[in-house]
Amino acid sequence: MVSSMVWYRVGSRFEKPGITGISHFLEHMMFKGTSRYQKGEIDHITACQGGSNNAFTSHDYTAYYFTFASDRWQSALEIEADRMMNNRFDPEEVELERQVIIEELKTDLDTPWGALHHRVEEKSFSQHPYRFPIIGNYQDVVSISQEQIIDYYRQFYSPNNATLVLIGDLDVEGTLVQVEQLFADLPSSIPPRENPFREPRRERQVRIQMTMPTQTPRILLAFPAPSVHQTEHFALRVLDAILSEGKLSRLYRRLVDQERVASVASTEYTESFDPYLFFIAAELHKEADLEKAESMIFEELARLTRDPVSRSELAKAKNQCLVHFYSDFETTLDQAIQIGLLETLDRPRYWDDFSQRLMAVEAEDLQRVAAQSCSPEQAIVGTLCDGPREI
Secondary structure, eight states: OEEEEEEESOSGGGOOTTSTTHHHHHHHHTTSOBSSSOTTHHHHHHHHTTOEEEEEEOSSOEEEEEEEOTTSOTHHHHHHHHHHHOBOOOHHHHHHHHHHHHHHHHHHHTSHHHHHHHHHHHHHOSSSGGGSOTTOOHHHHHHOOHHHHHHHHHHHOSGGGEEEEEEESOOHHHHHHHHHHHHTTSOOOOOOOOOOOOOOOOOSOEEEEEEOSOSSOEEEEEEEEOOTTSTHHHHHHHHHHHHHSSTTSHHIIIIIIISOOEEEEEEEOOOOSSOEEEEEEEEEOTTOOHHHHHHHHHHHHHHHHHSOOOHHHHHHHHHHHHHHHHHTTSSHHHHHHHHHHHHHTTOTTTTTTHHHHHHTOOHHHHHHHHHHHOOGGGOEEEEEESSSOOO
16 A cells, blocks of 8 residues: 655645635645546546545645555656646636535534534634634635635645655655656745744633533533643643543543533644644533533642642553554554654654653643643633524
């Protein structure tokens, strides 16, 4: 097998009010044909050769991938090189894809978690573009023009703003020759210079209350979290595992097993270029008290700040993090994703010393990070319960 990925350093972090969602919109358009490939031909070639392809957009990047058997993968390089410069933006296709994205956005906002997540993320930042939803705000998606998409494409889609990752059973020397032939003569672009965003530290808790017809009350907490460039990143990964990894984790034991107020308790923390967010989420039983469940979560966070984690619990959490680390490299596509992700985030040596830095985390590091990132006054507290849908 061979997996091929192209990562562009562009995502919603690069957007401005008025064009939110344009990175995701452009991702959709990259499958609509080029000067060489007709509409649908990229997927047709992939299917005929027994491969797979897809793409995804995030705050910090947009990535495209193919996976083929190793005797027929070279068409992936030809497609990527062609659509890097020669993508077509037929006005009719732009409008058709706009409707697809609008329906995707409506569907997301029609789900309790989707609606709550949008609102919490929006309120979590006052200045940084991480406050923009990756899919975009509705009014922007409706109004983004074909000309704006083409201009955005020409700014960000070029070899000097991209990373090509190839993993698998391939001939290195021959592959490098092919890469040189396909990409070397493609012109560079000049992406707009990024403005450094310094999000002010929050000193007051922000609360969001939503209603929607639902049988399951929900709570979503967001806290400021370190980026992949900060040393605190490793401690928060361990803290993340302690709180929600498995049925013996602290939040599961407290909310689900002991108090029986929730059916689900989870956390979410991902790698990001700039400081982003650490999420804690819980799905409660219909009769559960939202305020009581929230108090339990903050009690567990306070306990992490106050009492050092035991050696056995710390060792277990580190081992869980290492298991995830190794499983992230299981397939050729897994490896391409991990290597491309950290290269695009300007942290290419991240995996070289991951295990050493993870194992160096001590109990006092967890106390310090919990105090820095998970205090009640820094929280965005979102709750959603049964009631009329909010407009």
